[in-house]
Every structure is written in structure tokens, then in C-alpha cells.
Amino acid sequence: MEYDVDGIHFDDYFYHAKKYYKDPSTGKKIKASEKPSAAKRRGYCNAMVKAAYETTHKKNGVLFGISPAGNVENCLSGGADVKTWLTADGYIDYIAPQIYWTDNWGGNGKTKMYSNRLAQWKSINMNKTPMYIGLALYRTGKYASDDKGWSMRDTNIRTQVKKLRAAGMDGYILFSAMDLYDSHAKMERYKLKGLVKPVKASSIKFSKKTVTIKIGKKPTYKVKFTPADTNPKTVTYKSSNPKIATVNSNGKITPKKKGTVKITAKTPNGKTAKMKVKVKKK
Numbered sequence: 001m002e003y004d005v006d007g008i009h010f011d012d013y014f015y016h017a018k019k020y021y022k023d024p025s026t027g028k029k030i031k032a033s034e035k036p037s038a039a040k041r042r043g044y045c046n047a048m049v050k051a052a053y054e055t056t057h058k059k060n061g062v063l064f065g066i067s068p069a070g071n072v073e074n075c076l077s078g079g080a081d082v083k084t085w086l087t088a089d090g091y092i093d094y095i096a097p098q099i100y101w102t103d104n105w106g107g108n109g110k111t112k113m114y115s116n117r118l119a120q121w122k123s124i125n126m127n128k129t130p131m132y133i134g135l136a137l138y139r140t141g142k143y144a145s146d147d148k149g150w151s152m153r154d155t156n157i158r159t160q161v162k163k164l165r166a167a168g169m170d171g172y173i174l175f176s177a178m179d180l181y182d183s184h185a186k187m188e189r190y191k192l193k194g195l196v197k198p199v200k201a202s203s204i205k206f207s208k209k210t211v212t213i214k215i216g217k218k219p220t221y222k223v224k225f226t227p228a229d230t231n232p233k234t235v236t237y238k239s240s241n242p243k244i245a246t247v248n249s250n251g252k253i254t255p256k257k258k259g260t261v262k263i264t265a266k267t268p269n270g271k272t273a274k275m276k277v278k279v280k281k282k
Contacts, residue, residue: 089127101149244256245261
């Protein structure tokens with residue numbers, strides 16, 4: 001692996017095409033109706049997932065996970081063998097099912113789809129794999145004839161977070177990032193805000209204790225947090241001698257002249273990390 005990453009994540013990308021598939025080696029189009037049986041699809045996907053898991057784990061500390069569709073039956077039909085992944089070891093480190101419905105699903109708005117799916121996923125998690133529930137922030141504040149809950153109230157996500165916590169889930173993921181800023185989700189975000197509890201850092205550190213930077217270069221050095229789920233991940237950076245090198249709020253260092261300085265990062269609860277920076281001429 002060439003990059004310093006914390007994990008590899010697969011989205012819900014299996015045998016879901018409706019028209020045709022494309023053979024990656026020949027480019028030949030294969031009709032969706034000619035795809036292999038459900039059992040074979042699961043077998044092929046399991047081989048891929050297992051290989052991805054083994055490759056990822058060649059580097060210590062890197063995790064591998066998948067966010068499959070929220071409908072278990074559709075997963076199994078499409079090749080995403082979630083029951084095997086949540087029973088046998090060697091497939092995934094975590095799973096993030098996309099439970100993108102409210103408890104007012106259906107034409108009559110009476111089906112508790114979110115709660116039903118949440119319970120179903122919990123019931124098949126035989127080996128207690130860490131489970132993070134995908135929540136549909138993108139659907140908030142919008143009318144949908146098949147899922148009226150989204151327009152009936154502005155506390156859907158807040159209620160769903162409460163329920164997943166009560167069910168013992170490990171956390172949640174909001175889809176998508178742009179909806180963290182879009183106006184349609186404003187009230188849902190506001191109502192959710194009070195449930196987000198801060199996780200304070202117990203320690204922070206730079207990846208290197210000493211670095212050498214040539215004048216003209218402007219590298220960025222950020223800290224790693226312990227625990228990894230520290231929230232919010234906020235630090236302030238300070239240079240011991242801005243005449244030699246400055247550092248901005250994002251950890252970007254700008255060398256000014258030859259010399260040595262210390263860059264200090266500090267969290268709101270007082271945890272610090274220091275790195276020595278040697279500045280050389282071009």
C-alpha cells in the first residue's frame with residue numbers, strides 16, 4: 001500500500017445493474033438477465049471481499065469495511081453475502097448498512113421500515129462485528145410519496161440516532177457530505193446537534209519527531225488522535241520562532257530562513273504534540 005491511510009471502504013457496489021454488465025478483460029457486454037445465479041454471485045463477491053480484507057491487513061492498523069444496501073434480502077440477491085461477512089472471520093472489520101428509510105414508510109405511511117431494518121441487521125450480526133448505521137441525511141426535508149416520514153417531521157435523524165444507540169450500534173454515518181451544508185437538511189441537523197457528545201483526546205502525536213524542510217517547500221503535518229474517534233478533532237498550531245518558520249491553522253508549515261524551530265499542536269483539553277523542524281536553504 002502506497003498511502004498512509006486508516007482504512008479501505010467499499011460502497012454498495014455489487015450485481016445491481018438492470019441492463020447489462022461489462023467484462024473488464026474483453027469489454028464485452030453481458031445482459032443482466034444472463035448474470036450468474038444468486039449463489040454464484042455471492043461466491044464471487046466473497047472471494048473479492050476476502051482478498052480485499054487480506055490485502056488491507058498486510059499493513060498493521062488498517063481496517064476494511066463495506067456499506068451495503070439496507071435491505072438484507074436485496075444484498076443477498078445482488079451478491080453481497082452480508083450473513084457470511086457477519087458470521088465468519090476474515091471478511092470485514094466493520095459494516096455500515098444503509099438504512100435510508102423512516103418509520104412512516106409505504107403508501108399509507110404506517111410501516112416502521114427503519115426500526116424493522118435496524119432490528120434485522122442486529123439479528124444477523126452473529127460475530128458482533130462493529131456496525132455503523134448509514135442514515136439518509138440527503139432525504140431530510142423533502143417530500144417522498146413512498147416514505148412520508150421525511151416531510152412529516154424534522155426529527156427523523158435525531159430519533160434514528162437514539163434508536164441505533166439503544167440497539168447497541170457502534171455509531172452512524174450521514175449521507176452525504178454536501179447535505180451537511182444544504183438548506184433542506186438544516187432543521188434535521190439542528191435537532192441532531194444536541195445528541196452529539198464530544199469525545200476528548202487522550203493524546204495526540206505527529207507522525208515524525210523531526211523533519212527537514214527546504215525553503216520554498218510548504219508541507220502540511222497533521223496530528224493523529226487517540227482515541228481515533230476523538231470528536232471534534234480540533235487543534236491549534238504554534239511555531240516557536242515565526243521568523244524561521246510559520247504554521248497555519250491546518251498544519252501547513254512555511255519556512256522563512258535557515259534555522260530550527262519547534263511546532264506545537266494543542267487540543268482544547270490541553271493535550272500537546274511537538275515536532276522539531278529544521279529549515280535549510282534550497
